[in-house]
Amino acid sequence: MVLHVNHKSMPTPQMLSYTITHIGILCHDICILTISIHCHIIRTFSISLI
DSSP states (O other): OOOOOOGGGSOHHHHHHHHHHHHHHHHHHHHHHHHHHHHHHHHHHHHHHO
């Protein structure tokens, strides 16, 4: 997911708030993907041990 915004049209405090929020959303998405991949690897490894 990529969101493009014209930062020149935003006042500085609003731009900073937007940037922090956007970084938070990206970190959240990365964490969810990492956890999903980690769980899949554990499940696959557990099944192969049986």
